[in-house]
């Protein structure tokens with residue numbers, strides 16, 4: 860389960876390609892999204908069974924984990940709106956993002972995790 864070397868490599872490549880001021884390029888974000896996990900094991904378990912299928916790869920319209928460009932306009936709606944959208948369902952996302960037993964605090968932590976790239980939070 861040690862993903863650190865891969866992440867470090869991705870970060871290094873991102874730094875070389877993108878320079879200092881820009882975020883990672885899209886290929887780097889896609890690579891990060893494919894394997895990223897919340898640090899908290901309990902949250903990671905929820906993420907794996909609920910959100911990961913849609914938010915870790917570009918197979919739906921879901922904003923990718925770590926794709927800050929995609930998340931920025933969504934974050935600007937405010938956390939309350941994001942939580943409402945997750946609970947009620949939004950576009951292609953089913954109600955509760957398929958986590959029926961999640962509470963608001965857990966959703967908020969998942970959104971924080973998914974909407975930030977670790978190098979650039």
Ligand code: HEC
Pocket residue numbers: 906909910911912913914919920921922933936940941942944945949950951952953955956957958961966969970
């Ligand atoms: C079945 C696929 C699917 C699952 C599972 C899923 N999502 Fe999504 N999610 C989407 C799609 C598609 C969108 C974009 C919807 C749109 O903009 O029309 C989205 C958008 C979002 C948004 C942005 C809403 C907004 O107002 O812009 C948040 C926050 C979010 N998801 C959180 C989660 C969380 C947290 C989980 C797990 C508990 C989860 N999603 C699980 C498909 C999914």
